Structures are given as structure tokens and as C-alpha cells.
Amino acid sequence: MNVTYVAAAPGEGRIGIVHLGLGAFHRAHQTVYLERHRRRTGDTAWGVSSANLRSSVGLVDDLREAGYRYPVVEYADSEHATLREIGVIEETHFTGQDKSSGRDGDGHWGRDLDALLARLASPEVRIVTLAVTEKGYFLSPAGGELLLGDPMIAADIADPSRPRTAPGLLVEALSRRRERGVAPFTVLSCDNMPDNGKRTRIAVIQLARRRDAALARWIATEVAFPCSMVDRIVPAMTAADFSRLADLGIQNPCAVVCEAFSQWVVEDDFPLGRPDWEAEGVEMVADVAPFETMKLRMLNGSHSLLAYLGALAGIETVFEAVRRDDLRALLRRYMLEEAAPTLSLPEGMDLVAYAESLLTRFANDSLRHRLQQIAMDGSQKLPQRWLLGAQACVEIGRPVPCTALGVAAWIRYTAGHDLRGLPYPIDDPLTGRFAGLHDRYGRDPEALVDAFLVMDDVVPPALAADAGFTAAVLAAYRHLTQYGPDGAIDVCLQT
Numbered sequence: 001m002n003v004t005y006v007a008a009a010p011g012e013g014r015i016g017i018v019h020l021g022l023g024a025f026h027r028a029h030q031t032v033y034l035e036r037h038r039r040r041t042g043d044t045a046w047g048v049s050s051a052n053l054r055s056s057v058g059l060v061d062d063l064r065e066a067g068y069r070y071p072v073v074e075y076a077d078s079e080h081a082t083l084r085e086i087g088v089i090e091e092t093h094f095t096g097q098d099k100s101s102g103r104d105g106d107g108h109w110g111r112d113l114d115a116l117l118a119r120l121a122s123p124e125v126r127i128v129t130l131a132v133t134e135k136g137y138f139l140s141p142a143g144g145e146l147l148l149g150d151p152m153i154a155a156d157i158a159d160p161s162r163p164r165t166a167p168g169l170l171v172e173a174l175s176r177r178r179e180r181g182v183a184p185f186t187v188l189s190c191d192n193m194p195d196n197g198k199r200t201r202i203a204v205i206q207l208a209r210r211r212d213a214a215l216a217r218w219i220a221t222e223v224a225f226p227c228s229m230v231d232r233i234v235p236a237m238t239a240a241d242f243s244r245l246a247d248l249g250i251q252n253p254c255a256v257v258c259e260a261f262s263q264w265v266v267e268d269d270f271p272l273g274r275p276d277w278e279a280e281g282v283e284m285v286a287d288v289a290p291f292e293t294m295k296l297r298m299l300n301g302s303h304s305l306l307a308y309l310g311a312l313a314g315i316e317t318v319f320e321a322v323r324r325d326d327l328r329a330l331l332r333r334y335m336l337e338e339a340a341p342t343l344s345l346p347e348g349m350d351l352v353a354y355a356e357s358l359l360t361r362f363a364n365d366s367l368r369h370r371l372q373q374i375a376m377d378g379s380q381k382l383p384q385r386w387l388l389g390a391q392a393c394v395e396i397g398r399p400v401p402c403t404a405l406g407v408a409a410w411i412r413y414t415a416g417h418d419l420r421g422l423p424y425p426i427d428d429p430l431t432g433r434f435a436g437l438h439d440r441y442g443r444d445p446e447a448l449v450d451a452f453l454v455m456d457d458v459v460p461p462a463l464a465a466d467a468g469f470t471a472a473v474l475a476a477y478r479h480l481t482q483y484g485p486d487g488a489i490d491v492c493l494q495t
Helices: 024-028 030-041 058-065 113-120 151-158 166-180 196-209 213-222 239-247 289-312 318-322 325-342 351-362 371-375 378-395 401-413 431-441 445-453 467-494
Strands: 002-006 015-020 047-052 070-077 080-086 089-094 127-130 186-189 228-231 256-259 263-267 283-285
Touching: 015 113, 024 030, 024 070, 024 256, 030 047, 030 080, 047 058, 047 113, 058 089, 089 113, 113 166, 127 166, 151 166, 151 196, 166 196, 166 213, 186 196, 196 213, 228 289, 239 256, 289 318, 289 325, 289 351, 289 371, 289 378, 289 401, 289 467, 318 325, 318 351, 318 371, 325 351, 325 378, 325 401, 325 467, 378 401, 378 467, 401 445, 401 467, 431 445, 445 467
Parallel strands: 002 080, 015 047, 015 127, 047 089, 070 256, 127 186, 263 283
Antiparallel strands: 070 080, 228 263
8 A cells, every 4th residue: 555644734723613513524525625725824723623413422522532633544546545634623512412421311412512602603713614414404305494393493493592403503603793793704514415505594594583583684694605515435434444544553533534536616705714725726616506516416316326226236335336337337327318418517517527537436446435324314315416407307308217216216225124125224314204104105116106206395396296207216116126226227228
């Protein structure tokens, strides 16, 4: 293994950014750009305070114990990697409910909530970034409105000073800044959602209205919510990954592995300033929509096809799946015949070359990107990855056999066991509803498919009402159950 080592910039920084969602992607993407900026310029004004809002306190404490330093290993392939030390995280917070060690296990939330809110209200903080996944915004996947009936949002409405959600944290922090005459920070979403800045704005303003109409109006007029597109494959760490890193002499439990490729496209709307990201390769643009839609439908849509079909076939990783000729052919057809016609392209973009570059990235044998990780939260992801694009195709009379097969595979996947009967957990906010539908309609494919497609909080009603699309999904579901994934893919490719 040929490894290039890049040390972190020396010294400590001032905290100018708060990040909500202390996960692997944040540690392998945004912080890498900030570390490169600090190392290149010596600018220490953009240190990061990172918060974990979910149920595990371990990573927060592990980073503290490691002095907030950790390695990112960027694999070009199985023989070449860059080991990059990251030191821009200056503090970490935990605001969830710790269910693993007894700390906060009695139902109390927010061990570090007061410290995080104080940091968010600090005038030094000029940007707040988020990577909380689609479900962390508590928006209806199809309609986009705030889920006011969700227990977490209801708790934030009942007690806004002790928020549990990302929108709740933003509303409370902005309220404190407004009361103190402090200019509002910029809110930058880094999640895979179309119009992610606009959707974040909707969640925050709708929640603020439940508290104070004047606060909601102030947020609407004063707070910037630029959109962004992020791209880097960052698999969840496994025991095999840690073992491989141990062979390189790395023992840090906060280590992350990822591909060498990285992209970040950001709308340039930062009233209080920002780092000089352009010098690190960030594309600062006026409109991020063409980039994010292309990435969601081409890359993420292809990933979801692999996830549901591969999981049903008992395939574990993206690399194993994309080695199969039939799955590669399916992805090419999906990207070029179903996704590409729905896109308004950035100038000079060659979609055939982009599709081939994605297949090359998927075939990186140094990454073990588990299909079950990609399959999580399908009800939140599929509208933007498949369904809105399928609706656009249907409206102009284009068939979508690959998308129909993907939807059929997702429906079958939610049964909780593959076609050999081997079980797996379903990680989705709608898991309980899925189980009820399979219990009730599992022996009747037509009724089951209809029951899934009429979920108007997931499937756009206009698409569900299209007889050709529903018939294609039902036919694909029958092919899956009768012939297995291999046979269903063959039928799709011959359509």
C-alpha cells in the first residue's frame, strides 16, 4: 500500500462554524475542506463545533479523548491512499438521549444542550452546517411540509427552549440571537435533498411560526439558507476497516475511510462571510439545482437500484454488485434513458462520461460500501432519487422500466427478508407501516403494490395515478418474486 501522509495544521482555531450531525460524512467531507483551507492559509477563524443529535454519545466522547484529532483515509484504489489528519473540530457536543451507558438513560435529553445553544448564539459563529440525513428535517418526503404531528417536533413545539431536533435547535438559537441583537448565522444544509437550503428554510420557518409569528418573519427576511450539493462515497466503518487501518498503524476509533473523489457545490450567499473555499476546489455558484438534481438522480438513484436489488440477491457491497455485467447494464440504462432526459445540465456536462465515471467510482475495490447502509430510509430518499424523475418521464410519455423495477424491489425489500428467506432489519421512519402492509397484503401482489403506491407522503399522487407506471411496478414485482433478481433484471433489459 502506497500511503501519502498529510498532517493537520498546527495550533487551535476560533469557532466560526457549528455543525449539526457528527457523522462519518461530515468528518470526511466538510472538515477536510476546512482543514485544507487552514493548512494552506493559516486562517484559524473557521474552527468547528460539532454536535451529535442522535442516540450515541460514544463518538462525541471519543473525539474529546483524542484531542479532537482523527485520520481520514482517502482510497484511490486498493494500492494507493492518502492519510489526512484532521484537526479543525475544536469541540463536540451531545444533545440526544444516551441509551447505551445509563447517562441520560432515564428519559432526559440533551447532556450538552446548554453549551451547544450558547455556542450557536455566539457572535463568532457565522455559519451553521447540517448533515442530519433526510429524516432529520422532519419534512414530508412527497409534500415537503413540516411533520407537525411527529413526536419530536411536537416536543419542540411544547418546549422550544429545550429542542431535540435540528430545526428546533436552529429556531431556538436564532431566537436568542434576535433577542440579543446578534446578526443571524447562515444555515448551510449538506444533505442529499433537492433544494436542501429551501427545504431547511421551510422546516425552520414553519416551526418558528408555531412559536412566534414575528420570529418567523425575521427568519424569513434575515436568514440565508443557501443550497449545496455534496459528493463523496463514505461507507460506514466496519470491523474490517478498523483492522485494515490497524495494519497502517492507525488505532483512532474516530477514523474514517472514503474514496479519493470529492465534490462540493455551494450557492454563494453568506452575509457574514465564509472561508475561501474556491481555492480548495469548492464550486461557488449562483444556482446549485442542476448539480444536485444530476447527482441525486444519477449517482444516488443508481446506488438505490443496487441497494434494493442487491440486498434481495444477498449481495453485501456496492463493489460486489457493480462487478456483475447485468447490474452495470441496468445502471447505464437507468442513468442514460430515465435519469438523463429529466435533467437541466450544467454547461459543458457530458452525461455519458459522467455515467461511466460513476461506474468507475462504484467499482473502487478499496471501499466496502454496504448496500444495507444505502437502503436505509428509503421512504425519505426515493422521491428525490427516483420518483420525481419518473414523474417527469411519464409526463412526456417516456417509459421507466428501470425505475419501476427499483420501486418493486424496494417494496419487496421492506418485507424484512431476502428472496432466500434470510432476515435483515428495516431502518426507516415508516418501518411499522411497511410491516402492517406486508402482513395484510403480502399474499396479494396487486393489493400490496397498490397499497405502497397510494402512500402520498412518499409517492407523488400524479405518478401513482398513472396506469402505465403502476402496471410496470406490478409486473416488475411479479418478475422479482417469480424469477428472482437475475430474471427480473433480464426482463427489464429486454423491455
